[in-house]
Amino acid sequence: MKKLVKMFCGSVLFLGVSAFAYTAEEFKGQISFNGSSSLAPVISKISTNFVEKNGTWDKVNKDFPNEKIEIFVSSAGSGAGVKSVIEGVSDFGMVARQVKDSEKAKFKNYKEFVVASDALTISVNNENPILKYQKDISSETLKKIFSGEYKYWSDVDNRLEKKEIVVITRDLGGGAHEVFQTSIMGDTDVKMDAIQAPSMGALATKIVENKYAIGYASFGVYNLNKDKITAFTVDGVAPTEENILSGAYKIQRPLLFIKDGELTPAQKSFVDYIFSEEGVKAVEDGGYIPVK
Template sequence: MKKIIRFLMITTLLFSLILTGCGNEVNRDQAAESTEDVFKSQILFKGSSTLAPVLSKISTEFIEEYETWDKVNKDFPNKSLDIFVSAGGSSAGVKSVIDGSSDFGMVSRSVSDEEKGKIEGYQEFKLGVDALTVSVNPKNQIYKLKKNLSTEEIQKIFSGEYKYWDQVETSLAHEEIVVVTRDLGGGAHGVFQKKVMGDAQVKADAIQAPSMGALVTKIIENKNAIGYASYGLVNQNGGKIIPLDVDGVAPTKENIISGDYKISRPLLVVKKGTLLPQEETFINELLSEEGMKTIERMGFVPAK
């Protein structure tokens, strides 16, 4: 009888151990599934139309190389690697971080203290430096006759005080100046207003381009156009658009880095709160040596 009882006790103990083992296995599986369920596989960027092509290129190459997150880091789950980039202007980028509609904002200007105050746990990552070049169409002979414009002359052109090209340089034709600017939501608008226009306002009938790319296209298409074009996009469209000197200083890489060329601006990615591990991985990719090379290849001055 004692042997039977001992046998039953051993059997019960073994059965309990088996159940416990199965339970642990189930718990581990559930934990793994839970981790995979909460893992955020998408990263959303919104904002600057100047930065959008840069982020699109780097993210596309990143996705093509890895495809799924587990190939980036073995501790990440086997989930599709999705990075979405949409333009809409620097102000829209900041707003999207404030309201949580995107993970990162792309900003091609300084972020104000007021804006930073609305972003809890504000973080920014500097990718590079751009400049606004006062640029014209190559068919406009001003760049041969008058390569340099003073701040005062630029103010008179963009405010509408100078309406014809022969007011800028008497040797030029009596043809109407076509002023092209970014819309009010673009980071370039605020930079140009602060660093060049001051208290003067850009004339009301200036053409407002929805993106920096569209602004450059307008200058390329119209020989009488003038606008503040991104240094990076001028480099990308070599010969199709001509930058002028400002106050005797050419918009060169050296002058932008030194600060001698005054219409420069930072290229930033901004974030609310702590980075998720997968977000940190991609930010490190942007700031890597290869990321900096891509930024330079696209015509901008890399941060390092």
């Protein structure tokens, strides 16, 4: 009888230890993000830092298995990010706009994590002649430019030469365009022959390359290129950190990621790292305003 008691006690002790550890079979060590091309570089940088710092999951938490950390980040736009989570293709969806109620309704257990505040700056090439005469632009003028009603810079200011306005946008199905449509265009459509850039970085590059271009570069991308492009004030309000956070600057948006259901232990460890001092620094280095 005493022998049986000892064996039973030993079994309890064994179970007590394993309850705090994870086997490789039950541990989900791969994490995937899909969605916004504005947020993707930031999450990619943070994940690179996380992997380089730890390498394997047991370095993150001694109860995790000695398994290689694998974090996959792909960018296909905010709408695709939401869809990828709904369809179970990705763990997290990256979104550069507010998530719609109609989208949230498709989640069983909607979770949202706001990483940064962003704005769309109305930017032109530093050599654009309009900057000699004005550095503020009205919402009404923007609507006329992006709709195609104003075709030449001389339509904006008659002191300028009759040079065609080259309108640069993000893809019309993306989060950035949706923010611009809501904030500036309303029921008026952007002209069909506007150049659609595949990413914010590409949008800024096109403005840098064309003296007569105008586009809505994100605050982060603008900050990384402000030696080459200039941002207008809009309706007299500059796209500064203070004005973005206060809501005074109207063309703004959150950068966030979403999930359906509770975080796994590995996911929680990485999400905690995103909001750590090291993660916040990566957000700032990307030119955005971190949510602290």
